[in-house]
Amino acid sequence: MFQREFAMRLFAKPGDKLYNRLSVNAQMWAKIDHVMKVGKNNFNPPPQVESSVVRLVPKVPRPAISYEEWDGLLRICFVRKNKTLRASFFGTRSVMEMLEMNYRTFCAQNDVALDDGPLDTASDAMDVEAAAEDDADGDDDDAWEGIMDVDAGDDDGYNEAPTFFREEAERKARLLQGNPARKRKGKVAELVRAKVRRVLEVATGLADQRARLCDEGDFLKMLFAFNQEGIHFN
Known part of the structure; x- marks a missing residue:
């Protein structure tokens, strides 16, 4: 009860x-x-x-997926459930930084060589613009979001993700203000962005879908496509 x-x-x-x-x-x-x-x-x-x-x-048998991977994907998608999935991934710098770090770990563990040099030109203006438009037209009626969603005994509860991503974004913005050179992305970061874009736009076609409208099958399809690209969430 x-x-x-x-x-x-x-x-x-x-x-x-x-x-x-x-x-x-x-x-x-x-x-x-x-x-x-x-x-x-x-x-x-x-x-x-x-x-x-x-x-x-x-469920018996238990679904044959990693809970940590599954929940890691959902944490990103449901940070703001009324945003498009494109905005959920590209609209928060710390999300892409986390995925880049995870991809580097995957490559190191599987002996995949990476070209870690800087890009000659790099811009994420389209992604930022899409995220801004999403904030403008999204329905943010999430009064109950996170209130009853905390795992018992879990310090990293369901309601922690939004605060974490917001604080990380603000911290990165402050650092970049004093050092414009740090705005330039490296080749690995751009490779990860391309992989995420390919998953959302090509492999699953869910880039413009909102998490609140996705079912279990959509999230499973997304997780499989990300894993195929070498991107993991735990």
């Missing part, structure tokens, strides 16, 4: 207002059914909230 809003998040479907990262994660690993509502007047003293009873049955 859970508070009503939290219970509804567990079985929310794509397009529902309460659909979020918790919904995708819960339904990936378990079959979830709503059993019944429990009104607050059934308790003495009555609480301030309504409740619901849900049944969670773990």
Whole structure:
């Protein structure tokens, strides 16, 4: 038995207002059914909230994917669930830096040679512009986002990602203001950007889709395509 809003998040479907990262994660690993509502007047003293009873049955066999990889992808996609996936990846500098670091690790572990020199010319103006447009027309009605999404005993809860990415972006912006030369990207960074763009625009066609409208199959297809490009999330 859970508070009503939290219970509804567990079985929310794509397009529902309460659909979020918790919904995708819960339904990936378990079959979830709503059993019944429990009104607050059934308790003495009555609480301030309504409740619901849900049944969670773990999937057998367990899905053959890494939870860390799966959840890492969802963290990026659901930082702001109403933004397009293109904006979720390209609109935050720290996301691309993290993917570049992970790609370097993958290459080192698999003896893949990298050309680590600077680019002659590099610009991400189109990506930044797309992210800005996305912020302007996105529906940001996320009043419950992150309130009931914290993993018990997990310091890095569901509601930590937005703050982390925002603070990282602000810190990088302050550094770049005093050192314009650091704005130039290297060849590895541009290679990773090209791979991410290829996954979103070509392999999956989900670049302009929003996370709140994607189902489990969309996220699985995206994770597979990223892994095929050597990009991982754990």
